Amino acid sequence: MTSNLNRRNVLKAATSAALASPFLIRKSWAAEPIQIAGIHDASGGIDIYGRPMINCLTMAVEELNEAGGVLGRKLDLKHYDPQSNMQLYAQYATEAATRQRASVVFGGILSASREAIRPILSRYRTLYFYSLLYEGGVCDRNTFCTGSTPGQTLEKFTPYVMDRFKGKKIYTLAADYNYGQITAKWIRKFAQENGGEVVATDFFPLDVNDFGATIRKIQEAQPDIIMSVLVGGAHNSFYRQWVAAGMKDKIPMASTTFGIGNEQVLTSPEEHNGIIVSYAYFDGIQTPENQDFLKRYYKRFGDDADAVTEGGAMTYHAVNLWAKAAEKAGTVERVPVIEALETGIDFVGPAGKTTIDPPTHHNILDTYIAEVRDNKYEVLKSFPQQPPTDTQAVCDLVENPSDNQQYVIEVPE
Known part of the structure; x- marks a missing residue:
């Protein structure tokens, strides 16, 4: 009699556990x-x-x-x-x-x-x-x-830009924190290794939005290429002021940052057409x-x-x-x-x-090199793995x- 009761108790417990298991699984998930x-x-x-x-x-x-x-x-x-x-x-x-x-x-x-x-x-x-x-x-x-x-992008991007624009004198504009400061060093390194030079580097705090004095300095320096390492919404003002100063078609521009914040959508084709960039992804x-x-x-x-x-x-x-x-x-x-x-x-x-x-x-x-054109990118070159x-x-x-x-x-x- 005791044996049968124990067997019934065991079966009852097993049945209860089986019925409860889906609930327990859902509870564990939650x-x-x-x-x-x-x-x-x-x-x-x-x-x-x-x-x-x-x-x-x-x-x-x-x-x-x-x-x-x-x-x-x-x-x-x-x-x-x-x-x-x-x-x-x-x-x-x-x-x-x-x-x-x-x-x-x-x-x-x-x-x-x-x-x-x-x-x-x-x-x-x-x-x-x-x-x-x-x-x-x-x-x-x-x-x-x-x-x-930089070893995946700038190492090939810098000589590509120098060759495309037939120039060796680079003027760098960079955000004034560790990304801009260190990236400017990489630009100088890769320019020197490919027979070029950085003629000047200007750094800007992230809240700066007036680039008039800088544009005048660039006009005096007469570089072959502008390399933009500018960052954030305030720095977008540079691209508008560059066009307003009549410089858009006089000195070509490349950038390590343009488009990472979808600047190609926030600016007009007049402001961004022709800028060259290099990233590991384009849409x-x-x-x-x-x-x-x-x-x-x-x-x-x-x-x-x-x-x-x-x-x-x-x-x-x-x-x-x-x-x-x-x-x-x-x-x-x-x-x-x-x-x-x-x-x-x-x-x-x-x-x-x-x-x-x-x-x-x-x-x-x-990685890829691309040109900004009418709010989109035209991929010019790719470098696998x-x-x-x-x-x-x-x-x-x-x-x-x-x-x-x-x-x-x-x-x-």
């Missing part, structure tokens, strides 16, 4: 999401860069959730808007790491914002992805930089992956959504690279995910194939995993 943080400017002076990055981060997370999440768990994305304020970047990085307990943070636009975030997330052992093009040299095992660097890339991505993007955000930039595309790639690494590691714990990324994980998406370079934690990627040679020259996290700094190129004056 109660244990993987925390993801995004820290990008949705407002403020550099929101022109942040908005497409926010959209692409949102879309990547939504698509992963629709496909079942990561490791069978939902991704819970929280956006932080630092409003182009470096103090808020630091505050939100701390909040994402401590209060939210995010498994990974995607964020930063200006290099200054990256350097505000990076040491905080390293201290709290929270994995970090930075996805905008930048000046190179970051060597930090906790950080992955998925945007392009006009004619590949099935990019065309399919853009259809989904505009379906999700509407026809009036900010055009996809390199920063947006590489944010999308970064999320998917992280997700593939977490699946390979079998966990979202930081160190196993880093180790999985260091196996050279790759992802094929709107920007083509991008592969993590283990020694530098940067991307091997395709470019390694981050600038950072490879100074950083080897396989040999020195405790390295944690940004190396800066030094070029003789």
Whole structure:
């Protein structure tokens, strides 16, 4: 009798568990999401860069959730808007790491914002992805930089521009913070290596919008080429003032930044036609992956959504690279995910194939040179699978995993 009762109790318990299991699975999905943080400017002076990055981060997370999440768990994305304020970047990085307990943070636009975030997330052992093009040299095992660097773009872009415009004298205009300052050094290095020279470099705080005095200096210097490393909404004034001064057709212009904030949409063809740029992504890339991505993007955000930039595309790639690494590691714990990324994980998406370079934690990627023409880009030349040679020259996290700094190129004056 006791045996039968025990058997009935066991069967009753098993039946109850079987009936309850779908509820338990749903409850686990809801109660244990993987925390993801995004820290990008949705407002403020550099929101022109942040908005497409926010959209692409949102879309990547939504698509992963629709496909079942990561490791069978939902991704819970929280956006932080630092409003182009470096103090808020630091505050939100701390909040994402401590209060939210995010498994990974995607964020930063200006290099200054990256350097505000990076040491905080390293201290709290929270994995970090930075996805905008930048000046190179970051060597930090906790950080992955998925945007392009000067060794992937400027090394070929500088001699291309000198040859196209039949000139060797470059006048550089740059934003006055670490991206502009270090990129100006790279321009000088690649100009010198190709028989050219930088005749002058002027730096401008991000809030400067009057370039009259600078335009007069350029007229006196008579360079062959203008190289613009200007950043943000205020600096867009230069392009309008350049045209107003009658200089548009007198000195050709190239830029390392024009279009990264969709300036080709914010300015008129009169102001931008003929500017040459070089990035790892253009929305006009004619590949099935990019065309399919853009259809989904505009379906999700509407026809009036900010055009996809390199920063947006590489944010999308970064999320998917992280997700593939977490699946390979079998966990979202930081160190196993880093180790999985260091196996050279790759992802094929709107920007083509991008592969993590283990020694530098940067991307091997395709780059392009294009001309701005009537609010769009005409691709002139492409360079497949470019390694981050600038950072490879100074950083080897396989040999020195405790390295944690940004190396800066030094070029003789």
